[in-house]
């Protein structure tokens with residue numbers, strides 16, 4: 045993990061916000077945390093933990109990160125849960141529930157929980173709560189999924205674990221559930237100093253574009269995403285084809301896999317089929333940690349697409365907004381927190397709508413530029429990692445003082 049010095053953020057956020065983080069860190073110091081999720085690379089959760097864990101340690105809060113193990117079959121089951129919690133029609137069977145429980149038990153046999161706070165990310169490791177009784181830790185379930193309209197069988201099963209936690213965290217109040225435990229709301233966030241988001245020189249951007257043989261003199265539409273049906277990659281190709289009827293442009297679809305997402309190969313194959321024969325569609329299969337490449341691709345793009353059909357938050361949207369890019373994105377889940385229609389980006393509900401907005405932005409570059417500027421400021425205020433650190437620190441302090449009406453800082 046790359047270390048970033050906390051002082052680096054003082055130039056990016058308001059001084060009072062920076063001072064507040066340092067004060068809260070002082071109050072929370074001495075506590076230890078264990079973060080647990082299902083994959084070390086690929087997807088937004090791994091992206092966030094890669095940055096948050098070293099920063100916590102630098103602030104004096106000892107933080108470890110562990111990843112659960114599971115078979116392909118287990119991750120097939122958890123992907124089905126993921127889709128069902130997002131509201132997709134997916135069959136959840138008794139056998140799937142058993143596979144889930146067995147893998148939780150197998151992981152429990154190899155893990156220990158000696159920290160003050162255990163934060164479990166998403167449904168895959170939720171079953172580890174069985175260890176709570178034997179540990180002194182406070183247990184927190186952090187949900188990164190849009191659980192506003194889950195399939196009831198899937199939610200009831202996951203809920204049977206979640207209600208045993210001491211607290212839960214959702215990305216927005218819209219995803220709140222009926223639960224007997226406290227619910228906290230913390231937006232996901234990006235790290236402006238990470239390789240994926242830092243400023244790049246034009247030489248660095250050019251080198252990446254040369255590597256992938258993308259022409260910088262013509263408009264570039266880009267979607268960066270795992271190859272997942274819920275990111276609507278086939279809809280992105282259809283959108284591009286509609287735009288292309290009237291405007292010359294290229295399409296970049298950049299993505300890699302995540303070890304907890306077994307559907308990726310199948311989706312990629314369909315995308316490749318749909319793109320066949322068009323030299324202006326660049327499908328880039330990226331290795332893990334291709335951060336510089338993603339940064340350069342986003343910066344070189346004329347418009348960033350994120351045509352998701354469901355989305356917990358959509359860090360790719362945050363990354364694009366921070367780079368001042370005009371974004372055209374599906375009006376779903378956490379995307380709508382980030383994209384304020386016609387102001388920080390364009391929200392769309394269909395392929396035709398997406399094509400219309402892309403053409404509009406290509407034809408109105410001054411408006412697109414202004415929207416990008418507003419988008420960047422929106423991210424600075426709400427979706428940078430410093431704000432997330434602050435919220436987590438407050439959560440640690442509140443867990444330590446549970447039951448008190450007033451906590452003096």
Ligand code: UDP
Pocket residue numbers: 086087088089091240268269270298299300301330333334338357358359360361363
């Ligand atoms: N990402 C990446 N490589 C890829 C595809 C995505 O590093 O090939 C990153 C992307 O830049 C973003 C995160 O993975 O930081 C995806 O998070 P998001 O919330 O957009 O979607 P998720 O994959 O968690 O559903």
